[in-house]
Amino acid sequence: MHSTRWIRVVLADDFPMVRIGIRSLLERGEDIQVVGEAANGEEVLALVRETNPDVLVLDIKMPRMDGVEVVRKLKSESVSLRILALSAYAEKEFVLSLFEIGVDGYLLKDEAPDMIVDAVRSIARGGQGWFSRRVAAALAGYLKDGGNAAQKLTPRERQVLGLVVLGKTNQEIALNLKVSQSTVEKCMIRIYSKLDVTSRVEAAVRAVRDSLV
16 A cells, blocks of 8 residues: 555665664665565676666675676666665775765765665655765865865855755755755855865765865
8 A cells, every 4th residue: 555655675785684684774664665685796686677676775895796896787777776885985985986886875884773764765765975974074085175165155055055965856955945946956056166066975075074064
């Protein structure tokens, strides 16, 4: 009866106890259904093709094809899928390389459990560049210093930027602030310019690094 509201998830990790723990967390809510579990990269590809999930929660270090290669293959097949990467690594080069190949979110394995649920829900709704503040802190050195540009942000731009940090889409931000999506898009252009960044990930990292929100 509730299947039309479910977020269908495939969960991939080579440790059974990790999968059990994450599955338990995800299925506590009525809106998330784990439709398959995989222990290696080859199983991930087969399950995604078979079940057509909304979100793939993907451990990056797995046997028989690691998560990076899995993401590349899925993107090459133009699979309509949102991907949340789970990893023990916070090095900025590693995190950025995953966003570049197409993941939609990135969490460290030892994050607060509820954050995994929030991340799945956010990227399932179209949120982009979702990551925790700990990952943002790891990326802090990636952006060059923009001087006093950040001080020129208006209160509205700070509001929008705060919602970007939470992984909200432009449409969700518009609904939240009761403005048009076009207004949000124009605001994002101004934010990018003032912070000297070119993407939502960079804007969110800068916001966390410099305590702008």
